[in-house]
Amino acid sequence: MLQQLVNALLLGGIYALVGVGFSLIYGVMNIINLAHGALIMLAAYTTFWVFQLYGVDPFASIVISMALFFVIGFILQKYIVNRVVGQNVLMTMVLTYGFELIAVNFALYFWHADYRAVNPTYAGTGLEIGDVVVPYIKLGILTVAIVLTSLLYLFMTRTKIGNAIQATSLNKDAAQLVGIDIQYIYSFTYGLSAALAAAAGTLIAIVYTVTPSMEGGFLGKAFVIAILGGLGNSLGAIVGGVVLALAETFGVVVFGAAYQQIVGYVIFLLVLIVRPCGLVGRRFFSEL
Amino acid sequence: MGSRIRFREWFFLLALLVMVGLMMEGCGLIGQQATGAGGNVVKIGAALSATGALAREGELMKRGYELWKDTVNEKGGIDVGGKKYKVDIIYYDDKGDATTAGKLVEKLITEDKVDFIMAPYSSGITAAASAISEKYQKIMIAPLANADSVYSRGFKYLFGVLYPVGEGFGLHIDYLNTLQPKVQKIAIIYPDDLYPTTAAEVVKKKAEGAGMRVVYFQKFPKGTQDLSALISGVKSSGAEALITSGYFEDNVLMVKTAKELKLNVKYLGGMGAPTQPDFVKTLGKNAEYVIGMSQWEPTSGWKGPFFGSSQDYNALYKKKYNEDATYYTAAASAGGLALQLALEKAGSVDTEKVRTALRALDVETFFTPIKFDDTGFNRSGKGLIVQIKDGKLNIVYPEKLAQSKGVFPMPEWDKR
Numbered sequence: 001m002l003q004q005l006v007n008a009l010l011l012g013g014i015y016a017l018v019g020v021g022f023s024l025i026y027g028v029m030n031i032i033n034l035a036h037g038a039l040i041m042l043a044a045y046t047t048f049w050v051f052q053l054y055g056v057d058p059f060a061s062i063v064i065s066m067a068l069f070f071v072i073g074f075i076l077q078k079y080i081v082n083r084v085v086g087q088n089v090l091m092t093m094v095l096t097y098g099f100e101l102i103a104v105n106f107a108l109y110f111w112h113a114d115y116r117a118v119n120p121t122y123a124g125t126g127l128e129i130g131d132v133v134v135p136y137i138k139l140g141i142l143t144v145a146i147v148l149t150s151l152l153y154l155f156m157t158r159t160k161i162g163n164a165i166q167a168t169s170l171n172k173d174a175a176q177l178v179g180i181d182i183q184y185i186y187s188f189t190y191g192l193s194a195a196l197a198a199a200a201g202t203l204i205a206i207v208y209t210v211t212p213s214m215e216g217g218f219l220g221k222a223f224v225i226a227i228l229g230g231l232g233n234s235l236g237a238i239v240g241g242v243v244l245a246l247a248e249t250f251g252v253v254v255f256g257a258a259y260q261q262i263v264g265y266v267i268f269l270l271v272l273i274v275r276p277c278g279l280v281g282r283r284f285f286s287e288l
Numbered sequence: 289m290g291s292r293i294r295f296r297e298w299f300f301l302l303a304l305l306v307m308v309g310l311m312m313e314g315c316g317l318i319g320q321q322a323t324g325a326g327g328n329v330v331k332i333g334a335a336l337s338a339t340g341a342l343a344r345e346g347e348l349m350k351r352g353y354e355l356w357k358d359t360v361n362e363k364g365g366i367d368v369g370g371k372k373y374k375v376d377i378i379y380y381d382d383k384g385d386a387t388t389a390g391k392l393v394e395k396l397i398t399e400d401k402v403d404f405i406m407a408p409y410s411s412g413i414t415a416a417a418s419a420i421s422e423k424y425q426k427i428m429i430a431p432l433a434n435a436d437s438v439y440s441r442g443f444k445y446l447f448g449v450l451y452p453v454g455e456g457f458g459l460h461i462d463y464l465n466t467l468q469p470k471v472q473k474i475a476i477i478y479p480d481d482l483y484p485t486t487a488a489e490v491v492k493k494k495a496e497g498a499g500m501r502v503v504y505f506q507k508f509p510k511g512t513q514d515l516s517a518l519i520s521g522v523k524s525s526g527a528e529a530l531i532t533s534g535y536f537e538d539n540v541l542m543v544k545t546a547k548e549l550k551l552n553v554k555y556l557g558g559m560g561a562p563t564q565p566d567f568v569k570t571l572g573k574n575a576e577y578v579i580g581m582s583q584w585e586p587t588s589g590w591k592g593p594f595f596g597s598s599q600d601y602n603a604l605y606k607k608k609y610n611e612d613a614t615y616y617t618a619a620a621s622a623g624g625l626a627l628q629l630a631l632e633k634a635g636s637v638d639t640e641k642v643r644t645a646l647r648a649l650d651v652e653t654f655f656t657p658i659k660f661d662d663t664g665f666n667r668s669g670k671g672l673i674v675q676i677k678d679g680k681l682n683i684v685y686p687e688k689l690a691q692s693k694g695v696f697p698m699p700e701w702d703k704r
Contacts, residue, residue: 003523003549007516115536117570124547124574124701135548207544208513209537209570217513252517257508258480260517 001253003132008249009242010135013142014204016241018218019225020149020234021196027232028169028189029085034096035076037219038103039194043069043201044210045107051118051205058118059140062202066195073194077187085186100215107212116210123206141203145238148199152192152234165189169232224268230278239280243267328373330366330637332627333380333396334406335417340384345409345616349432352620353377353406355605356628359595366628369635375624382408386416393420393428403637404429404627406620411435418446427639427646431623432616439665445639447646447660449623450583451669457487458494459581460531460557463673463685465498467696471555475504475527477518477534477542479511484533487559491531503527512538519545522553528697529555536561539578540570547574547701554697555579568679575676577698582672584615584655585681589689592653594625601654622655 018040025033043065050061080099084091126135156162167175168185176182200218208214221244228243229236244264251263271279334353337346357375365372378400382389389408396402397420405421407414407430414433421428422443430438434450464471474495478488485507492502504525506518519542522530530553532542539561546556561567562580571578586602595601601621605613626649631637634645650659656669673685675694684694 003520004517007520007549011514011516115540115566115570117540119570119572119574124544126548126550128550133549138548209540211537217511221513248514249517252506252508252521257477257506257518257521260512261509 004249004253006132006134008246010138010142010245011249012238012242012245013138013145014200014207014241015221015225015245016145016149016238017141017196017200017203018222019229019240020152020237021193021200022222023226023229023231023233023237023240024152024196025190025193026226028165029186031081031085031092031096032089033193034093034219035099035103036193036197036222037215037217038100039069039073039197040201040204040218041107041210041212041215042103043198044205044208044214045111045116046198047202047205048116048118048210051120057120058202058206059144062144062199065198065202069198070191070195072191073197074187074191076194077190078183081190082183082186100219104212104215111212113212117208118205118210120206137206141207144199144203145241148196149234149238152196156234161185161188224264227268228271228279230280233278233280236278236280240278243279328365328368328371329376330368330373330404330631331400331402332375332377332404332406333393333400333402334377335380335382335389335392335396335408337384337409337413338379338381340382342384342409342413345432346382346384348614348616349409349620350379351605351609352431352617352622353624355608355617356621356624359604360624360628366631368631368637373631373637377406378402382413382417384413386413389413389417390420393417394424397421397424397426402426403639404642406623406627407431407433409433409616411438414438418443421445425639427627427643429623429627431619434665436665439663443664445643445664447626447664447666449626449655449658449666449669450619451656451666451671455490455667456581456583456671457491457531457533457559459671459673459685460529460579461491461494461498461500463579463694464500464529464555466685466687467555467694471528472500473503473525473527473529474500475522475525475530475553476502477504477506477508477515477522477530477532479509479534479538480507481510484535487533491533508534508538512541515541515545516549519549519551523549523551527553529553529557531555531557533559534561536564536566539567543571543574543578550701552700556698557581562676563674563681568676573704575679576704577675577677577695579673579675579684579694580681582615582674582681584618585672585674585683586612587683587691588654588672589683589691590652590654590656592625592651592655593629595621595654598654618655622653622658625653625655626658 022036025031046065047058047061050056084095122136126133156166164180164185168182225240225244229240247264247267248260251259336350337343357377360366360375365374380392382392393405405426405428407428408417409432411433414430415438418428422445425445427445429447431449433448434452436452439448476488478484495502504522504527508518539558557579559581562578563582568575586598588598591597602613630642630645634641658666659668661667670686672683674681675684683689683691
């Protein structure tokens with residue numbers, strides 16, 4: 001039982017990273033970013049190639065991929081996604097889904113549907129405390145997840161640009177009135193979100209098989225986690241991730257593995273009905 | 289000016305001719321016709337996928353039929369009652385569609401008047417096509433259709449070469465039974481999908497029949513990204529062996545998670561996934577000792593008449609196609625071989641006599657042993673159990689084909 005609890009907490013780390021970037025974009029821009037899974041997938045491939053060709057450890061290359069994807073995200077928003085900000089929801093979905101399709105087929109075309117994996121030497125090793133095993137990799141991922149979301153929280157609350165992002169998400173017009181460059185803030189936020197997706201993709205590459213079609217499952221997870229934690233809430237993403245992981249893990253223990261995902265989605269529905277602002281969100285849905 | 293119009297008219301006429309030609313070919317009006325002018329010829333018809341989703345499998349099967357045909361004809365033909373018969377095969381493209389395959393089989397029988405039918409690829413298409421051949425009481429040899437449902441319809445003229453689906457996964461139990469110390473407790477995990485579920489249930493029954501206890505039997509959602517909860521469950525169930533009927537990614541995740549959580553089972557196995565080259569590439573050293581199954585390998589070691597051993601067959605194939613043979617091609621050639629052996633034994637090309645001879649067939653071939661049961665299904669065929677050793681596939685079961693003894697129990701993760 002204790003082992004299952006540890007499993008859940010460690011899985012929660014991955015989930016938190018998957019959800020936090022998705023949540024951020026929705027909070028600030030009101031865009032459901034269906035391209036999020038594709039960004040995770042592309043980052044996983046980046047990690048794979050950097051590891052394969054140059055032998056860079058994934059925990060080190062996370063910095064490279066985050067920087068790279070920040071730039072990609074920034075440009076993507078500035079020249080493409082920005083055209084649909086403020087449009088109806090359907091338009092934003094069509095656009096981001098379109099990007100996803102392009103990204104997946106790009107990956108299929110260039111890298112084929114081959115299964116790939118990143119295998120650092122310490123893969124599979126872990127800390128043993130009594131009967132409980134804590135795999136180093138997943139512990140590392142949880143640590144990175146906590147550090148990154150905390151940094152994001154500090155960034156949002158302590159820096160000028162972070163405050164500007166918050167202001168924009170609270171009231172776009174008022175933010176503009178006090179001299180905030182909304183366009184820049186949007187691009188910056190999308191870049192930030194892409195960087196977080198890259199962090200998630202990098203770490204997922206170590207624990208999961210990298211294929212062009214891996215994006216689908218993670219997009220669904222991102223949705224649930226973001227809603228559970230409260231859309232736009234960065235600390236909420238950790239809560240959402242851990243809650244989903246707990247639900248899935250104990251769903252297996254109590255109801256059997258066939259119900260693993262159902263339990264997660266039932267909780268998701270309950271939260272939507274009872275607490276639409278998320279488990280830790282306040283009524284103002286886009287608050288950070 | 290006038291000449292330009294004439295040119296246009298000519299061009300139009302030419303285009304029309306080409307179109308008509310294409311249409312005729314599309315309808316199969318210009319097929320490959322019998323070559324054996326004079327002399328005796330066994331005329332065989334085959335509807336195969338040359339285009340569509342199953343084109344690749346169709347091509348591999350056609351190679352198998354062709355390799356058999358060419359080898360027979362080079363040796364002067366099949367000896368049927370003292371006379372030499374050459375083989376001729378007429379092919380049509382079923383486009384991977386069951387209805388089309390059915391129509392083409394009807395055409396082969398009624399218009400081309402073939403003596404025997406070789407089946408298309410896959411259980412689904414064969415099921416449809418064989419209904420037609422059965423109606424006309426023509427023998428159909430099906431090399432690559434091994435769902436039980438194809439043979440449970442009481443057909444008398446259908447013969448399936450590849451051994452049954454369910455028995456494939458059950459091979460784990462046969463192999464486990466030969467290992468010492470005896471495995472008592474076994475865990476089975478499988479994704480929520482039709483084929484893996486059927487396979488898992490068949491194996492569960494078989495394990496219990498063999499006196500093992502299935503201590504952990506769990507279905508997980510298809511395409512899951514995490515198996516820690518299940519592997520922890522397996523660990524606390526005390527299972528000595530863990531097998532999955534899952535897909536490639538499930539197998540990879542199973543092995544990774546087992547190592548991470550230090551699940552030290554004596555036996556870790558999957559189905560086809562561990563035999564794919566990507567498996568070792570993806571898992572590296574962690575793939576060592578994992579057990580998988582294969583329908584046929586060029587190194588199988590089965591021996592029989594005409595083609596010789598699996599290695600001989602592979603050499604023959606390699607000479608022509610410059611690559612190793614796969615089980616698709618081997619099964620197709622084995623289908624031809626089964627018909628050939630029955631023809632020789634019957635001493636006649638008469639359908640009823642050949643059918644009786646096929647029923648009585650009991651022979652080991654380069655592919656597998658072939659012995660059709662009352663439903664026409666080759667249940668005596670056997671797959672292979674392979675274990676990954678030094679990154680290579682190593683046949684460990686059936687014993688008579690084993691390249692070396694399997695490593696059992698597999699070493700604990702810490703002691704590698």
